[in-house]
Amino acid sequence: MTPDPIPLRAPSMLECRNCGAGVPLDDHFCGQCDRILALGRHGDYFSFLGFPRRLSLDAQTLERRFRELSRKFHPDYFYNSSPTERLASLERSSYLNDAYRTLRNPAARIEHLLAIEGLPPAKSDEGGVKVPPALLEEVFELNEELDQIRESREEGGDRETLRRRLDAAREPIDRKRVEHERQIAGLMERWDAQSEAQSPERKATLEALRERLFERKYIDNLIATIEREAAEVRPDTAPIQPTGKARAEDRS
Amino acid sequence: MSKVVGIDLGTTNSLVAYVRDGVPVVIRDDSGDALVPSVVSVDAAGTVFVGREAQRRLLTAPSSTVYSVKRFMGRGIDDVREDASLLPFTVSGEAGGVVRIGIAGRQFTPPEISAFVLRELRRRAEDHLREQGEFDFDVDRAVITVPAYFNDAQRTATRDAGRLAGLEVLRIVNEPTAASLAYGLDKRDRGTIAVYDLGGGTFDISILKVEDGVFQVLATNGDTHLGGDDIDDLLISQVIADVGLGVAADAAEVVQTIRKAVIQAKLDLSEADETEIRVSSMSGLQSGYRRHLTRVEFEALIRPLLERTLDPCRQALSDAGLEPKDIDEVVLVGGSTRVPLVRRLVEDLFQRKPHSDLNPDEVVALGAAVQADILVSGRREMLLLDVTPLSLGIETMGGVMSKIILRNSTIPASGREMFTTFVENQTAVDVHVLQGERELVTDCRSLARFRLRGIPPMPAGMPRIEVRFQIDANGILSVSARELRTSIEQTIEVKPSYGLTDQEVERMLIESFEHAEADMEARLLIEARNEAESVIQATEKVLRRPDFEQLAAEAFEAGERERIDRTLADAREAIASDDRDRIHATTEALNQATRHLAEIAMNRSVREALAGKNVKDV
DSSP: OOOOOOOOTSSSEOOOOOOOOOOTTTOOOOTOOOOOOOOOOOOOOHHHTOOOOOSSOOHHHHHHHHHHHHHHOOGGGGGTTHHHHHHHHHHHHHHHHHHHHHHHHHHHHHHHHHHHHHOOOOOOOOTSSOOOOHHHHHHHHHHHHHHHHHHHHHHOOOOOHHHHHHHHHHHHHHHHHHHHHHHHHHHHHHHHHHHHTOTTTTTHHHHHHHHHHHHHHHHHHHHHHHHHHHHHOTTTTTOOOOOOOHHHTTTT | OEEEEEEEEEEEEEEEEEEEETEEEEOOOSSOOOOOOOOOEETTOOOOEEEEHHHHHHOOGGGGOOOOGGGGTTTTTHHHHHHHOOOOEEOOOOOBOEEEEEETTTTEOHHHOOOOHHHHHHHHHHHHHHHTSSSSOEEEEEEEOOOOOOHHHHHHHHHHHHHHHHOOEEEEHHHHHHHHHHTTTTTOOOOEEEEEOOOOSOEEEEEEEEEEOOOOOOOOEEETTSSSSHHHHHHHHHHHHTTTOOOOGHHHHHHHHHHHHHHHHHHHHOOOOOEEEEOOBBTTTTEEEEEEEHHHHHHHHHHHHHHHHHHHHHHHHHHHHHGGGGGOOEESGGGGGHHHHHHHHHHHHHHHOOBBOSSSTTTHHHHHHHHHHHHHHOSSSSSSOOOOOOOOEEEEEEEEEEEOOOTBSSEEEEEEEEEOSSSSOOOOOOEEESSOOSSSGGEEEEEEEEEEEEEOOOOOOOOOOOEEEEETTTEEEEEEEEEHHHTOOOOOEEESSOOOOOOHHHHHHHHHHHHHHHHHHHHHHHHHHHHHHHHHHHHHHHHHTTTHHHHHHHHOOOHHHHHHHHHHHHHHHTTTSSSSSHHHHHHHHHHHHHHHHHHHHHHHHHHHHHHHHHHOOO
């Protein structure tokens, strides 16, 4: 749900539909007549919330800003206003909610940054079969092992043995994920420093981030496959409840 | 300025509240009762009864009396067939369309039935405000609550019911959220709250974070088909199994009598450790029925049902990214939370004693009144940020649901999806909107189908049609579309899958005005009869006085006695008819004829009283 990138020659001013005054793009209310402004073509969640395009974002600060703006935009407060203002309030509230939901989640935040910096998310080829090159070896081994485990399970193999084999197969993938987390955290820091300094290497950092994100999604899918098989191997136990964190990331 | 009210339109009971001098209060009837049973009954003459009166008719005229209609709101016949089998009224409808309820030879949609309840609440509110000496006692705007887990069709049906009742529905608010607002009045500090709401027909769990007066729902879950009604049904089935009664339509009166008895037993067991289900002998159940029931037996019977509330609780916690220990307070809402086992289960899950300081039946209406007040007064100290309970998406190739707005997104929320054409010069595209969490279209709820028209003719795949889905603060969806290359706005005709079209609502509104006239006529007739009755009775009372003959002999003019006899007979005859004008005329004539009699009777009484006094004084 990341909106289109801002067009290259985005207008830098909005026009207040009430009094016609020109207003800076990131303002929410008209400086002249105080009315809520219709949401212009707007693509940047960071600037909408009044934040710089940085990837480290304090959760408390984000929440506070979200509540503060909710209190300004919410349709509850525009019941007696003109239809134009009511629509503006609905659109600004929706946009605020989308912005908050996106920036709250680190992965979604990076994807949004990539989009507004002109790098659409790396997508696998049609059909989604392309394996990230950095993972080829692990994926090959894992698939082979999973096939064998599946076969053995269907033939009634010893569940305890299978469970141990699954755990062993999962271990390199889990290690890879931890490694990736570390890399992404490093790249995020690098971006923040570079963006402050307007460094020309910023683009390379974003591309690296995009690649890591794509790989991480792939890793998450692998882990999900392993967990599905694990649930088959242990049919007596209830499926594991997804943790809140994993859930939240699904939603990005 | 007319008044705004908050309405809790419940499965079993409904109530109305408003904010008076900054404090929310529920509106009660003369006997102090706030609950209006959500029961509607129509007699052969077309007179509509609502509330207690209709509830009494459950026993005498079950097949023309509707209850628990909330279970049918925004649903199709396939959803409710199972429910309908236990109900005494007939439920029909085309496959994939709105349910129709047949009573007294008329067909009603669920919103129409609900509108009768809403009109009654509105009348109650207006009467109350008039008695309070309010200058402007018109009530034409309301906030109405719905279960948090209601889907778009169910919310829309509720809004339609409001419109049919002549109310502008300012906002549809989720019941648990409304309850938290009522609770939040005195404690505005920060914390995480779980609201467990088990009502007559629905179950909701909502997890909220409160900070700086902002009530932000983090996650919600529930079951729109789980509540006190189901507990009653379990007990009824038990009784029916005991007495070996077939559940046939002709047993409707017996089933309703049993229902009343088991509800009493259920209520008893919230206080006592044991009780007795008692059904007295009646036609269809000659021997009557008695059964001893302990709380232990009762709990064993209902435990599986109540345990179905726990998974939604866990899911909501997980969606909010929280553990039970992160919850600071647990609030109980809904009459069914009076059942001790519910309290124990909730306490076990959250490891904390649940709050129930406010009356669980009234807290939702109080919260709705607070929200109504926020909307019209512009008060800003509190703000409610709710979420959409179910993901919204569209059907894509292969019958797969593609999600556009995910569940537990704060509302208002919006989403966009791009469409294009498959054939040269194609000018229309069909879109199927769904709600639900499952992968396959067939496992999701169909909300609406619409056709994008007016696409400019272009080669296949060229048009870029952006469809915008907007969920407003009521949790209700609207759709708009635009072809981006030409900026041509598309016309969209939304055909709701389980709802009424705007035209249908309009038509019903007109019909309800016509019926409102009939209903008003019926009410006026009842009032005329009551007035005639009281004049007749007063006359008869005088006629029965031991000193009447003496009075007549002393004071009557010639022909006066005959005139009284004649007008009295006329009035008696008139009240047996449905002719309101005639009743009025004969009542008036009787009044005239007895005026002199009343005077002399009163004079005599006064004289006697004075005389008595004199005697006493001496």
